[in-house]
Amino acid sequence: MSNRRVVRKLTLQISAICLGLGGLLPLSYAAKQVPVQAPSVQDTQQNLIARGQYLAIAADCAACHTDPGTQQPFAGGYAIHSPMGVIYSTNITPSKQFGIGTYSEQQFEQAVRHGIRADGSHLYPAMPYASYAGLTDDDVHALYSYFMQNVTPVDTHNKTTALSFPFNIRQMMWGWNLLFLKSGSYQNDPSQSAEWNRGKYLVDNLEHCGECHSPRNMMMAQKQGNDALSGAALGSWYAPNLTSDKLSGLGSWSREQLAQYLQTGDVPGKAQAAGPMAEAVTNSLQHLHDDDIEAIITYLQSLPAVAHPQQSKPTGDFGQASNVDTDVRGTAPMGIGLSQEMSGKALYDSACASCHQPDGQGTADHFYPSLSHNTATGGNTPNNLISAILFGVQREVKGKAIFMPNFGPDSQVQALSDQQIASLSNYIFQQYGNPDLHVTPEQVTVLRQGGKQPLLARIAGPASIGGIVLVVLIVLIVVIRRARQKSRG
Structure with a gap:
């Protein structure tokens, strides 16, 4: 069954009965009339499993626990490139030999909320258990029911995570958890509305937005307080500021624009989701109920503004149409042998203009987006433009695939060197984006290798x-x- 059908079916099921996620769901999720006859045990169990499936989608479990190479749902093997090395996700199907088929509900809860496996060993925080720690007991129960009763067991070996010393010592996570892991499920703030509380629960716990959008302290734990969700480097990418600041954050976005972005990853003249955010839209956000999307927006718009001083105007307001100079148009060679000495505008004409158009404004249907009025070119960091060039863009929304090829070493269209990407990026920033940004080949090298390593x-x-x-x-x-x-x- 497709995700869309699952979500539609789930909407009807949740609307039919009062499932209340720990008292966090708005009234529109609950039945407004007491049923004349209590549902059967079978109906109740089916609804519980359906709810668990929705929670698994909201928590984006499939994104990390499904290897794109095998496409076996929840069978693990996905390579997570952390600053400490490659961490492979584990098999979380109910396979008794290789998955979690022998886990009790208590053991499942310990893994999800505390990062401790059934054998007592510690998980790495690549599994966002620090965020899942706030899940309600009811939600953990629903997730357990779904994984144990509705996920197909896959008898696939787990790939071995072999970090270098000292990060291969999993016992070290005991000290990290002691310092940074908060215990206890989310508690409603009585001074706020039900929608706000639902939004906070989704953002901070189920959707674990802070895992990407919050900066980290020296020990790689999320910073809290005013720093939370204020933007952070994420490997090669940059997860932008989600606070209400009008220049570097979401303060210039309307509710309609935010809803459209969360559900499609595309707001023409504003932003397009790429990298990890494209995965979040593809696997999770587009499948959420409208009420949950609205709750997320309500909470995000309430966040105190955190300004980035170097941002002179809203990230989506930079740039204008600007044609590639006629002296290079059509003269740049095609193929894999582009000269290292080519100018940025010649590289743009050769590698970009056919899709994004000579004036940088993209196509009329917005399939190829405009490079001006685009957060990737108008922010205060070049990371997302460089990473889009290096790694490409891919997301799928409502069955429609959005794709930009990569220009990295394994490119099927044109492999560009660090020098060429730096020249191309500088041309794009000058013509269509934030002209204060300047890219060096050394910066491209760092991002190509996965981003700057943290101090730890x-x-x-x-x-x-x-x-x-x-x-x-x-x-x-x-x-x-x-x-x-x-x-x-």
Whole structure:
């Protein structure tokens, strides 16, 4: 059954009975009349499983636990490129030999909310259990019911995650959890509306938006308070500011634009989803109920503004139509042997103009978007434009595939060097985007390799005993400070 059919079926099921997700659903999700006859046990179980399926979609479980190479749902094997190395997702089908088929509900809850597997070993925070820690008991129960009763077991071996020393010592996560893992499910804020509370629960817990959009502290934990959801580097990409700031955040977006972006990943003249956000739209956000989309927007628009001082005007307001100079149009060679000395405008004419048009305004149907009035070219970081060139863009919405080929080393159309991508990016920023941005070949090299490594990964590199000692000292200092703060409180 397609995702769309599942969601439509689920909408009817949830509208028919009062399922209340821990008291968080708005009234439109609940039946407004008491049924004359109580539902049968079978109906109740079916509704519970359907609810669990919706929660799994909202939590985007399939995105990480499905290997694109095999396309076996939830069978694991997806390579997550973290700053500490490659982490492979595990098989979470009810396979008794390789998956979670032998897990009790308590063991399932421990894995989802605390990052501890049935064998007692620790999961890495690539599994967003720090966000899932806030899931309600009812939601965990529904998820368990769905995975155990409605997911097909796949007897596939788990790929081995082999991080370098010291990150291969999973016991170290005990200290990280002690410092940064909050316990207890989400509690409604009585001073806020039901819609706001639902939105916060979705953003902070189920959809775990902060895992990408919140900056990290030195120990790679999400920063909280005013820094939450204020934008962060995400490997090669940049997850933008979601606060209500009018220049660098969402303050200049209307509710209609936000809803359209969440459900389609495309707002012409504003933004197009790429990278991890394209995956979120494809696998999760487009399948949410309208009420949940509205709740997310209500919560995001309530966030205090966090300004990025270097942003001079809204990210989507930069640029205008500007034709490629006629002296290069049509003269640039085609094929794989483009000269390293080619100018940015010649590279644009050769590699980009046929789709994005010579004036950079894209096609009339917006399949190929405009490069002006585009957050990828109007932000205060070049990461997303460079990454789109390096890795391409791919998402699927309502059965329609949106695709831009990559120009990286495995490109099927044109492999570009770091120097060429830097020249091309600078031309695009000058012609269509934020002219204050300037890209160097060295920046492209870093993004091609997965982005700048965080300090923790640099000081605790392979076989670095000094780094280990420093990390342990940092942990001890943080623990002592927290203990002192609690004693004073």
